Amino acid sequence: MGNRAYNFNAGPAALPMEVLQKAQEELVEFQGIGMSIMEISHRSAHYEQVHEETQQLLKELYDIPSGYQIQFLQGGASTQFAMIPMNFLKPGKVGSYVLTGAWAEKAVKEAQLFGETSIAASSEAFKFMKIPALSEIQPDPNSAYLHITSNETIEGAQFQAYPETGSLPLIADMSSDILSRQVDVSKFSLIYAGAQKNLGPSGVTVAIIKEEMLQDLPKNIPTMLRYDIHGKNNSLYNTPPVYSIYMVNLVLKWLKEQGGLAVVEKRNREKTSLIYGTIDQSGGFYRGPVDKDSRSIMNITFRLQDEELEKRFVKESEQNGFVGLKGHRSVGGLRASTYNAVPYESCKALADFMADFQRRNG
Numbered sequence: 022m023g024n025r026a027y028n029f030n031a032g033p034a035a036l037p038m039e040v041l042q043k044a045q046e047e048l049v050e051f052q053g054i055g056m057s058i059m060e061i062s063h064r065s066a067h068y069e070q071v072h073e074e075t076q077q078l079l080k081e082l083y084d085i086p087s088g089y090q091i092q093f094l095q096g097g098a099s100t101q102f103a104m105i106p107m108n109f110l111k112p113g114k115v116g117s118y119v120l121t122g123a124w125a126e127k128a129v130k131e132a133q134l135f136g137e138t139s140i141a142a143s144s145e146a147f148k149f150m151k152i153p154a155l156s157e158i159q160p161d162p163n164s165a166y167l168h169i170t171s172n173e174t175i176e177g178a179q180f181q182a183y184p185e186t187g188s189l190p191l192i193a194d195m196s197s198d199i200l201s202r203q204v205d206v207s208k209f210s211l212i213y214a215g216a217q218k219n220l221g222p223s224g225v226t227v228a229i230i231k232e233e234m235l236q237d238l239p240k241n242i243p244t245m246l247r248y249d250i251h252g253k254n255n256s257l258y259n260t261p262p263v264y265s266i267y268m269v270n271l272v273l274k275w276l277k278e279q280g281g282l283a284v285v286e287k288r289n290r291e292k293t294s295l296i297y298g299t300i301d302q303s304g305g306f307y308r309g310p311v312d313k314d315s316r317s318i319m320n321i322t323f324r325l326q327d328e329e330l331e332k333r334f335v336k337e338s339e340q341n342g343f344v345g346l347k348g349h350r351s352v353g354g355l356r357a358s359t360y361n362a363v364p365y366e367s368c369k370a371l372a373d374f375m376a377d378f379q380r381r382n383g
């Protein structure tokens with residue numbers, strides 16, 4: 022890995038070394054055209070090929086059935102928090118949300134600006150240290166949709182299975198765990214993710230949307246915030262974030278080369294079990310605050326006995342080449358984000374460092 026850091030950043034986050042090298046190779050001259058991909062029209066054949074191939078790769082990797090569209094949007098996942106109620110929360114209907122942590126809270130708050138909302142289940146009483154049981158999730162009978170946050174990046178809790186909603190559209194924020202494991206996409210009417218955790222660099226938000234969701238949207242929504250406009254124009258209504266989409270293209274090709282999602286999921290579980298294993302075998306030196314049944318395979322949160330020791334852990338980890346292990350400022354503690362691009366070797370090095378730190382401080 023040369024002088025590459027052990028990168029556990031939460032987002033933007035690690036990208037595969039091979040992807041960065043390929044991008045570097047193609048930066049000045051893309052496929053022999055005498056220009057960078059950033060210097061050509063988004064309506065050119067060369068760009069169009071990248072755009073469509075990226076959609077195709079995503080369909081293939083996620084086994085997306087027909088009847089879905091892949092959209093490339095801007096404004097991050099945070100803009101989706103507003104676009105969802107603007108497009109789908111019609112008067113007289115209710116937007117139902119499962120409250121699982123900081124990101125779910127932001128999604129609900131945005132929906133409250135546009136209409137009535139309801140909390141279908143919440144783990145707030147447990148400080149969001151678990152995902153509610155599927156049987157506890159009760160969407161309002163008058164719901165327009167049920168919104169879930171597949172993985173709470175800050176707390177480190179992740180849905181292990183998804184609710185069955187029948188004909189009620191299920192919408193998921195998968196910003197921090199998209200393509201980390203196999204998912205039955207057909208259960209969802211909309212899956213969205215900001216790219217900068219598990220898909221590529223920031224600047225593009227991927228939406229996987231069921232075509233039937235694009236019918237009869239309210240007339241008074243601004244053009245750029247309409248899923249139907251982006252759908253009709255294949256995400257080329259205006260200039261898309263060309264370079265970010267190109268980088269997502271390279272990441273998807275890399276995932277395919279790894280052997281697809283079954284292999285990637287297995288590796289993610291191996292990576293995280295190294296670190297969770299170290300926590301569980303530490304005799305209480307390290308503490309995983311999240312319920313074992315809800316532990317995330319993307320963001321591992323853990324604590325030490327006191328904040329002084331946590332500060333020392335962060336400082337010493339940095340001296341040893343680890344980056345991004347400080348927990349989110351809102352919850353404190355420590356967090357290792359182990360996205361797809363974080364190599365097994367980085368996780369092994371972290372588990373070893375944790376064991377050594379315990380020997381010296383336990």
Ligand SMILES: *Cc1c(COP(=O)(O)O)cnc(C)c1O
Nearest residue numbers: 097098099124174194196197215
């Ligand atoms: C990072 C994150 C967001 C916010 O993403 P932006 O692209 O910065 O708006 C939303 N939801 C989840 C689960 C996240 O991890």
